Amino acid sequence: MTTLLELRDVRAAYDEITVLHGVSLSLVAGQVVALLGPNGAGKTTTLRVAAGVHPVRSGRLVLGGRDVTGANPRDLARAGVCLIPEGRGVFPNLSVRDNLLMMTFTGRSRAEIEQIAYARFPVLAKRAAQAAGTLSGGEQQMLALARGLATDPAVLLLDELSMGLAPLVVGRLYEHVVEIARQGVAVLVVEQFAAAVLGIADHAAVLVRGRVAHRIRPEHGTHAELAALYLGSSA
Amino acid sequence: MTAPETRADRFVRELAELKIPDPAAQRSGLWLRLGGTLMALGLVLGASAYFISHNTTDPLVQRDALALALGAVAGSVVGSALFLRYSLTGFLRFWMARQSYDLALLADRLFERDLNDGFASTDPAPR
Numbered sequence: 001m002t003t004l005l006e007l008r009d010v011r012a013a014y015d016e017i018t019v020l021h022g023v024s025l026s027l028v029a030g031q032v033v034a035l036l037g038p039n040g041a042g043k044t045t046t047l048r049v050a051a052g053v054h055p056v057r058s059g060r061l062v063l064g065g066r067d068v069t070g071a072n073p074r075d076l077a078r079a080g081v082c083l084i085p086e087g088r089g090v091f092p093n094l095s096v097r098d099n100l101l102m103m104t105f106t107g108r109s110r111a112e113i114e115q116i117a118y119a120r121f122p123v124l125a126k127r128a129a130q131a132a133g134t135l136s137g138g139e140q141q142m143l144a145l146a147r148g149l150a151t152d153p154a155v156l157l158l159d160e161l162s163m164g165l166a167p168l169v170v171g172r173l174y175e176h177v178v179e180i181a182r183q184g185v186a187v188l189v190v191e192q193f194a195a196a197v198l199g200i201a202d203h204a205a206v207l208v209r210g211r212v213a214h215r216i217r218p219e220h221g222t223h224a225e226l227a228a229l230y231l232g233s234s235a
Numbered sequence: 236m237t238a239p240e241t242r243a244d245r246f247v248r249e250l251a252e253l254k255i256p257d258p259a260a261q262r263s264g265l266w267l268r269l270g271g272t273l274m275a276l277g278l279v280l281g282a283s284a285y286f287i288s289h290n291t292t293d294p295l296v297q298r299d300a301l302a303l304a305l306g307a308v309a310g311s312v313v314g315s316a317l318f319l320r321y322s323l324t325g326f327l328r329f330w331m332a333r334q335s336y337d338l339a340l341l342a343d344r345l346f347e348r349d350l351n352d353g354f355a356s357t358d359p360a361p362r
Contacts, residue, residue, distance in 0.1 A: 002243040002247060004246060029241070063246075064247035064249075065247060065251075066247075066250045066253070075254075078249075079246060079253060154246035155246070183242070184241055184242045184243055
């Protein structure tokens with residue numbers, strides 16, 4: 001199995017405030033890794049570092065075996081690193097079709113992008129002419145995923161996929177994530193609500209105050225153990 | 236027969252070929268601030284030079300003020316160029332993408348209209 005993404009002892013900060021204190025993670029092709037943790041633990045910053053969007057203060061970002069610390073995030077995106085940010089990142093005033101059309105910057109044709117998107121999420125085809133802002137939360141998240149898939153990602157970074165969505169919708173979205181991973185994509189999912197993602201993740205790391213406090217295999221992680229980590233007490 | 240290249244293999248290959256740019260390229264924020272500072276400083280020094288020159292009859296001081304004003308104008312021009320270079324590029328890049336998207340959309344609409352006109356002109360039904 002090819003390791004596609006590695007964070008090695010990464011420290012990152014916002015001005016003088018250090019947010020990550022030596023985070024190490026690795027991601028293999030075809031795997032879903034969940035990054036859990038309470039609010040303010042540094043989960044989103046870890047994703048941003050992995051996408052090259054946030055600079056590291058020390059440590060290494062290794063992609064596909066190559067040290068790319070300090071590389072331009074545009075180059076990483078072009079190579080196949082796709083970050084889907086919290087809040088979905090769709091253009092609410094544009095139609096679904098136009099949102100997908102915006103992804104033609106990747107060099108793919110409109111027809112090809114629509115084919116990928118509609119094959120994975122048929123509901124988007126029915127809503128093609130509808131403004132993205134009027135879609136339901138789940139459909140907007142599908143559109144965000146479809147836009148991500150249009151970039152032909154090798155590494156998919158998902159931030160709070162479940163935010164504001166009903167558990168049933170979240171379950172369906174994560175089924176899609178598993179199918180995407182099965183095609184050889186390495187997926188790193190940041191989630192605040194552990195239950196949503198533990199059912200599908202191959203591994204999980206719990207981030208507490210900028211440090212990986214615990215690594216679990218979902219089948220071994222108990223809710224009591226996780227609750228203790230979230231609340232900062234011993235299980 | 237060699238096995239087909241997987242997405243992961245292609246990712247590794249493309250990253251191996253990736254030219255990681257000079258870290259100097261990431262100093263755009265610094266250049267932007269420097270440009271803004273030079274621009275403002277140039278204006279302030281230029282105005283100061285005018286008042287220095289205006290409030291004296293000593294030609295030596297006036298020449299100093301002249302040199303200061305020239306330096307200030309040059310600094311302001313360089314600062315403005317830096318500021319524009321590092322503040323507008325992001326916006327212009329997006330604007331260009333939007334323009335090309337609008338043009339593509341317009342071309343599609345014209346094409347569809349021509350197609351419909353074509354059908355209408357070959358319509359054998361009497362009107």
